[in-house]
Amino acid sequence: MAGVLTTCPYCGCGCNMELQVAGGRVVGTSPVGGHPVAQGSLCVKGWNAHEFVHSPDRLTGPLLRRDGRLAPVSWEEAMDFAAGGLKRIAAEHGPDALAFFSSAKCTNEENFLMMKLARAAFRTNNVDHCARLCHASSVVGLAETFGSGAMTNSIEELAQADCIFVIGSNTTEQHPQVAARILESVRRGGALIVADPRSIRLTRFAKVHLRHRPGSDVALVNSMMHVILAEKLENREFISARTENFEALARTVRAYPPRRGEAISGVPADLIAQAARTYARAKAAAIVYSMGITQHVTGVDNVRSLANLAMLTGNVGRPSTGVNPLRGQNNVQGACDVGALANVYSGYQSVTDPAARQKFARAWGTDELPGQVGLTVVEAINAAADGRVKAMYIMGENPMMSDPDIRKAEKGLRSLELLIVQDIFLTETARLADVVLAGASFAEKDGTFTNTERRVQRVRKAIEPVGQARADWEILCDFARRVGCEQMSYAGPEDVFNELAELTPSYHGMSYARLEPWGLLWPCPEPGHPGTPYLHQGTFARGKGHFSPAEHRPPDEIPDEHYDLILTTGRIYFHWHTGSMTRRTNPLNRESPEAFVEISPEDAAARGIRPGGRARVSTRRGAIELTARVTEDVAPGVLFIPFHFHEAAANLLTNPALDPEAKIPEYKACAARVEACP
Amino acid sequence: MIKAIATNSIDGWLKRLSAQAVVFVPQRRTGGDVVLEPMQPGRRAAHYRRLAESPKRILLPQVDELVRFEANRGRPVLDETQRILFGLRPCDAAAVAILDEFFSRDFADPNYLARRRHMRLIVAACPESAESCFCLSAGTGPVAADGFDVQLFDLGEIHLAAAGTEEGKALMARGGELFGDPPPDAQQQLAEFRRKSEAAQQTHLDLDRVRKIIRDRAEPAHFWEGVADRCLMCGGCAYLCPTCTCYDVADQPTGPGQGVRRRLWDTCVLGGFTREASGHNPREPQSLRCAHRYLHKLGGSDSSERPFRCVGCGRCADTCITRLGMIRVVTELLEGVAGSK
Structure with missing residues (x-):
């Protein structure tokens, strides 16, 4: 038995672990001391991360639909069919008749290759992934207010916070390592405020539990800010030195006295006031949030409101403060960073910016790259239903379970002329495919994942891919070659990483050698740079922090007599x-x-x-x-x-x-x- | 019988032993943990430290194939690899003795016993303690009383070696001329080793007292609820515990008409461990599961020789995601009892 150090495939905490290998199989998982997040511990999912790798349900080779049924074929046949099909449809209907879904479960290198395949080989920006379904609101809301859409502080800092405001995150269940730091802060005497429609484990430790109605977050937070301004608890110095547009915010929140907050959110006015005072009076107060904030039609407004709250009290740009979106997937931060999004290349360089287009076109040895923002995940599926998108290449995503209104997603996927699915299991989505490509699990390939605190760290191959399965990066490169794209030939994942580091300012100083042993937190702009545990010190990424006031809007659908x-x-x-x-x-x-x-x-x-x-x-x-x-x-x-x-x-x-x-x-x-x- | 071996001859001895068995030696891995791994040419054994994982990882693997079957025939999977584990600490040797007892008590577990019969233990008495070590309190260290084939004492230039079994004598005999007579003051040196080592231990827990409190159900009100609130059910305490033996059994098909029955690590802190087919769970509240685990570790044994199923290794304290574990729970329990009087 020998151990292989790697990164957990589950959540955004990004624990390192050791996979135990015997006889070419992974037979166990061990925690690893010394890792800054894991510190010798794992959650129950991490402890059992080896268990699905050799599941009898694993896809061990490609499948092709024949006479209505998926049957095993050779890689040659499957790849010819898939690549030939996409090429033909692109030629007949134009590149925007294709859509590519990348994967927050795959490595940075693979996400980079998927977006390069879409953009350089096929000339479409229709490439997106499930970040759209979890933290798209954070990326938009925090980019507008702070200039960077990621967790502002590192996980370890939370243990030293004097106050933590958790809203819309069931942290003990979804980000156990972050929860451990929150409990450590409480143990040290820190005040915990939890806003959640449900009672969760964290509420047992909370000084204040704001049990608000789903969809009332903006009103709740506006009310807190109303109290802070009414009681003069705001940080005047920070506001004048570091921010802009404060007057607009003050005007908006004036209309949200706690009684109005109570009427909308159902939280008693005095609790709202208590939460506001607790947060505002703390020396270092951190906000932690997750999908309870983002997955609303007011998702961006919810994020703006939290950014407003942090700036109002000067809780940004210092240790143990900030606005901290907890990213769900092991590599959803990375998949965004490397540009598997319909609107940006890696490093959030916009496809609508001619200079960025030119930079990538030159690096990739192509002429013009498309300048129009592509279709996002849900939009692409809608476009499939009405015939605008005719073919899809889905890698490691399962919209037949994860998209809202699955029937509608199914209608879209069934309308396609060609559906290519690359996965490790025959998922609900893969069952609808015309061709299924057998990918590799995290244990079977090299690469990097970026955790929720922006830590870029290594994933290491412990065993060969099962059966005839292949590493996803290899499949993508093979695919590119078959559609005549000459610029996607690599010696291995490290080679891909070097290219992405070259093109991505926040990753520019990184290399596999520098990622030993525990990775680096971006931005890491040049080779000697130590990485950045917390953002916006001294100045915001966008210069001045921008207050973006938001008004309460109810959810799209509210209870009525039929659905109560x-x-x-x-x-x-x-x-x-x-x-x-x-x-x-x-x-x-x-x-x-x-x-x-x-x-x-x-x-x-x-x-x-x-x-x-x-x-x-x-x-x-x-x-x-x-x-x-x-x-x-x-x-x-x-x-x-x-x-x-x-x-x-x-x-x-x-x-x-x-x-x-x-x-x-x-x-x-x-x-x-x-x-x-x- | 005590012999001496030059410290720089130990690798040579292990090399001789590796001709007849896979020799596991302490190796340092990235991050500083020391774990047992098969000895490789050119790599020296790391300095003795408490191992990050106990021999359970090898004796009772996380995934253990019990039986392979096809059609109507089953064939037990018996691992008869000859293994020598070198550099275990006394607490781990005590733990193996507890495992041995468990797996032969009511039913002789063929898979476990096959591995165990072909395994020899070379224990290194502890010259130092980790912060979370409390083997003195648990009565298992820092020098082993039994449960080893050979016990070594690191005295710097030389190691003293004592055989605990006939097999241990044979292992030392394989070293031939590498083992010589001990220095005349060997007994004094051993006593000094023990004195220093005991003095170095920082964590002391009154486990006898805790055992009585738990057996008398004399915990302060809601004590276990307070523990359960902070237990995130990672299972790490039990998975890493050198004496936790809970397992689940799951069959897995491996081909048409073929399959394998696997034993997987399990833990009583999880609800599914005791949930019945009806859905009823006698330990539904998490607090009952936490209480059960500590009852089992500290209060469950009637043996006067081994009163605890905790050997004081402290791994549960170090791996707990919220830094609970034996030391904090016991400390809080004693404080709680003192406070409620």
């Missing part, structure tokens, strides 16, 4: 997203083997729903049946369903309404009703 409850969706500790890995991991699936809906005792009793009984939840999109978990953890009027379970997919119910700027769907609030199953 608010449904909110999310995740649980033992499972990961669409379940393709964790539901094939024995110790995890045993803990949580079935779909459930959380419902308050009041709502359950009124409908004759018994604890553990079956319930039918329906919305305007569809209906699912699942087990009722009757609990006071949800407030009356609110339902919660995790989206991991294909047999009762929460996203059959969710509303595909988008935030107008970030195009993120409103997973966190829609109107629903529930009844006992007969």
Whole structure:
């Protein structure tokens, strides 16, 4: 048995771990001391990260649809079919009839190659990935206010914060290492404020729990700012020296006295005031948020409001402060950084900027690159349904589970002339494909992941890909070669990394050698640079911090007489997203083997729903049946369903309404009703 | 029988031993952890330290194939590799003794015992303690009383070696001329080694007292709820615990008509461990599961020889995501009891 040091494939914490290898198989996982995030520990998912790798369900070779069924074929045949098909459709209908979905589960190198394939080989900006579904609002909202759309501070700093305001993040379940630092801050006497419609583990430690209605975040935070200004708790010095547009903010929040905040959010006015004072009076106060903030039609406004709150009190640009979006996937930060987004190249260099286009065209040895922003994830699927997009290449994403309103997604995918899916399992999405390419798991390839605190760190190959599967970067390079793109030939992932570092200012000083042993936090602009634990010191990335006031807007769909409850969706500790890995991991699936809906005792009793009984939840999109978990953890009027379970997919119910700027769907609030199953 | 071996001859001895067995030696990995890995030519054994993982990783692997089956026939998978583990600490040797007892008590576990029968333990008595070591309190160290084939004492220029079993004598005999007579003051040096080493231990826990509190159910009200609130159910305490033996069994197909029955590490801190088919769980509240684990570790044994299932290695304290673990829980329990009087 020998250990191979690598990075966990689950959440954005980015723990390093050692995979135990024996006889060409991964047979265990060990924690690693000394790693700045993991510090010798792992969560239960990390401890069991080896378990899905040799699942009997792994795809061990490519599949091609013949007579309506997917059958094993040679790589040669599968790749010819896939590459030939995309080439033909691009020639017939133009490059924008194609769409590429990259993957926050794959490495930086692979995401870079996917966006290069779309842009350089096919000349379309229709390349995007699931960041669109989780933190698109953060990227837009924080870029506008601060100039950089990432976590402002590092994970370790949270332990020293005097106050932490957690809003829309079930941190102990989704980011255990971050939660550990929050608990450490509490142990040291720090004040914890939790805003969440549900009672979560963290609320047991909270000085104040603001149990607001889903979709009332802007009103809640505006009210807090109202109190801060009314009681003169703002940081005048910071505001005048470091920010602009303060007067506009002051005007807006004047209209949100706590009583109005209470009317909209359901949180008692005095609790709002208490939270505001606690946050504003702390020496170092940090905001931590996740998808409870971003996944709304007001996602960008929610993020703006948190940025406003931090600037108002001068809690940016210092240790243990800041606005900290917790990125969900192991590499969603990286996939964004390297440009797997419809509007930017790597390093957030805009495709609409002629200078950026010219820079990438020159580096890639091509002539003109397309200058129009491409289709985002949900837009591309809608475009497939109405025939504008005719072919898709989806790598390591599962929209048939993760998109809002799955029926609509299915209609889009079924309308395609050609669907190529590259994955490690025959996911719900892969089942619809014309050709399936068998990719490699994290244990089977080299590369880098970037964690939520912007730490770029190594992923190391422990075993050969299973069966005939191939590393995703190799498949992409082979694909490019077959469509006649000469500029995608690499010796290996390190070679790709060097190219992306060359083209990406925030990664420019990095190399595989410099990433030893625990990686570097970007920005790292030149080879000697030590990396950057916290951003915006002295000056914001955009110069002055920009106050962006926002008005409360209700969710797209609000309860009415037909659908009288608010449904909110999310995740649980033992499972990961669409379940393709964790539901094939024995110790995890045993803990949580079935779909459930959380419902308050009041709502359950009124409908004759018994604890553990079956319930039918329906919305305007569809209906699912699942087990009722009757609990006071949800407030009356609110339902919660995790989206991991294909047999009762929460996203059959969710509303595909988008935030107008970030195009993120409103997973966190829609109107629903529930009844006992007969 | 005590012998002496020059410290710089130890690698030569291990090389001789590796002719007949896979010799595992302490190796330092990135980040500073020391773990047991098969000896490789040209790589010296790292300095003895508490190992990041106990021999459980080898004896009772995280994924252990028990039986391979096809059609209607099953064939047990017995690992009879000859292994010598070098550089274990006394706490780990004590832990192996507890594992041995567990896996042969009611049922002789063939998979475990096959591995164990072909494994020899060369223990290094502890010259120093990690901050979270409390083997003195647990009665397992820093010098092993039994449970080893050979025990070594690092005295600098030389190591003293004591055989604990006939097999241990044979291992030393393989060293031939490398082992010589001990210096005349060997007994004094051993006593001095023990005195220094015991004095170096920083963490002391009154485990007898805790054992009584737990067995009498005399914990302060809501004590375990307070522990459970901070337990994020990572399972690390049990996975790394050298004496935790809980496992789950899962079958996996490997081909048409073929499969393998696997034993996977499990832990009583997870709800699914005791959840029944009906959905009822006798330990549904997490606090009951936390209480159970500590009851089992500290209060569950009636043996006067080995009163604890905790050997004082402190790994649970170091791997807990929220830095709970044995030391903090025991400390809080004693403080809580003192405070409630």
